[in-house]
Amino acid sequence: xxxxxxxxxxxxxxxxxxxxxxxxxxxxxxxxxxxxxxxxxxxxxxxxxxxxxxxxxxxxxxxxxxxxxxxxxxxxxxxxxxxxxxxxxxxxxxxxxxxxxxxxxxxxxxxxxxxxxxxxxxxxxxxxxxxxxxxxxxxxxxx
Numbered sequence: 375x376x377x378x379x380x381x382x383x384x385x386x387x388x389x390x391x392x393x394x395x396x397x398x399x400x401x402x403x404x405x406x407x408x409x410x411x412x413x414x415x416x417x418x419x420x421x422x423x424x425x426x427x428x429x430x431x432x433x434x435x436x437x438x439x440x441x442x443x444x445x446x447x448x449x450x451x452x453x454x455x456x457x458x459x460x461x462x463x464x465x466x467x468x469x470x471x472x473x474x475x476x477x478x479x480x481x482x483x484x485x486x487x488x489x490x491x492x493x494x495x496x497x498x499x500x501x502x503x504x505x506x507x508x509x510x511x512x513x514x515x516x517x
Contacts, residue, residue: 375399375441376494378501379509387509396440397501400514406490414474414484415491418456418516423475424484427468428460434513441513454515462498463507 376399381392413420417429433445448454470482485491494512501510 375444375513376498376501377438377441377511377513378505380505382509383505394434394436394438394441394511396438396444397510398497399444400494400512403493403497404490408484408490410474410479410483411485411489411491412516414481415460416456416458416514422479422484424481425472427464428458430456431458433457433515434459434511437513445515448515448517454517456514456516458515459511459513461508462502462510465495465498466502466507 376397377394378397379387379392379394381389385392409419410422410424412418413422413426414424415427417424417426420426433451434441437445445454451457468481470480470486472481473479474484480486482488487495498510498512
């Protein structure tokens with residue numbers, strides 16, 4: 375699920391009205407299940423030896439009500455694993471040419487803009503143009 379925090383650009387991230395809001399479900403953008411992408415991004419089934427960008431960070435404390443409802447619908451922390459999140463700011467500083475342990479597969483080839491992840495990154499970047507890169511994030515879990 376992509377979330378954004380629209381109030382942060384207006385009042386700052388610490389203001390009481392700077393809450394996270396649901397943006398769009400990942401299901402609507404991502405049609406793949408490529409394990410190399412999940413490995414390099416989140417450390418899921420990481421037999422490739424990627425250094426994950428965002429592994430096991432847990433569920434965000436300040437998650438939106440919509441995200442909490444979706445998470446509960448999947449059974450919450452007892453029925454899912456690999457709960458984590460990644461901001462657009464982190465994507466902007468990612469070394470997409472970094473390789474897996476074998477040195478043959480780049481992060482870009484596994485989860486870059488030319489993969490199924492490209493649509494997700496595009497939506498996040500558009501939202502970040504409006505709300506700021508620190509105020510847009512992808513929250514994921516696996517079951």
